[in-house]
Amino acid sequence: MARHLIQGRDVTIPVRVRQATVCTASYLVRADAARAVIAYSGLDVAEVLPGRAVCALAFIDYADGDLDAYHEFGVTFLVRPPEAGPAPRRGLLAGLSELRTAGAGTFVHWLPVDQGFTLEAGRTIWGFPKEMAGIDLRLASPYKRCIVRKDGRLVLDLLIKPGVPVLGRTARLDAYSHLDGVTRRIPWSLSPRGVRARPGGALIRLGNHPVAKELSELGLPKRALVSATVSRTSMSFGEAKEL
Template sequence: MARHLIQGREIAMPVRVRDAMVCGASYLVRADAARAVIAYSHLDVAEVLPGKALCTLMFADYRDGDLGPYHEFGIAFLARPPGADHAPGGGLRANLSELRRTGAGAFVHWLPVDQGLTLEAGRTIWGFPKELADIDLRTSSPYKRCILRKDGRLVLDLLIKPGVPVPGTGMMTALDAYSHSDGVTRRIPWSMSPHGIRTRPGGALIRLGNHPIAKELSELGLPKRALATATVSHMAMTFNEAKEP
């Protein structure tokens, strides 16, 4: 079993999250603009419709896990694995199904957190682009809200209105995450077991600030209506050792 020493603490693989609350909003954005954003990774975005890519903004309250409690915000793009080819020819649902079959995964472009242990672990073990930021999560009310500031500047204020319950929660889902740091692209096998899923079309309000990441999101066309939003009241996750694809 692989082990990593992080801040004097031995972290055994795989890393487990036993309970987290996760909220996300997904947007259809111009594929050419998304390609420009992640060009440094040498990965290509997956076109879920001709000329359209999928960008997801998420925030999470990690309550119990091997890296301790912390808050996290993330920007990810659905990306094709290296060497894979997919030309969208059907509808959105059919294209997403085909992309999952061919191994498309979530390329993590930015991943601010508010605690030092997960910051160092994320960067060292998986090459995730973690940075320290001020993440104000407000999840006790029906509306779920994240106010994100970095270096004293507002990045965004994201509000999500939960939708209707989704049946069949608790099923284990496997997904590959991709990261890129120090010139190396890595694939991270990632599994999730969600409970208490709610989803809906739209359902998000977003206000962008004056941080460079906010400008990057504006160049993708945000703020705009979300394709869909989802909230998960209890999520268990497992992160395995990173591999070079």
């Protein structure tokens, strides 16, 4: 069993999250713009339609886990694994089917958190691009809201309207990270419960932070392709492997 010493504490792999609440909004964006954003990683975005990629924004309340309790926000992109062929171009449903078969994963481009222990653990163990930020989560009301501020500047204000109940299934997929010139693959599993989803369903306001400018260059704010809320999920993160 792999172990990592973080701030004087042993962290064993796999790292487990026992309870978290997750809210996401996914957007169709120009593939060429998305490729430019993640070019530093050496990975390629997955095209679910010709010339279109998926950028997903997520905010998460980690209530109970091996890295303690914290809040997190993520800017991610659907990517094809390095060993996969060219992106499918036969329409959305066929493309998504091929992507699942080929093992498409999630590249984590920006990952602010609000606690120091998870920041050091995430960067050290997996190479996740974690950095400190102010993350204000408002999850008690029917509408779920996240406000992210970094360096005293507003990054974004994201509101998600829960949709209709859908079946939550255990999923195993790969997450990808890049830090200090190294791209890594991380096995990741989650078992969601209390899932609600809908087309659209997200309102976003961008601030004046450089990350907000980057999102605006991707075409945001715009109508979300789909939004989802997960009231309760467990997760497991395996050992990272350098590509």
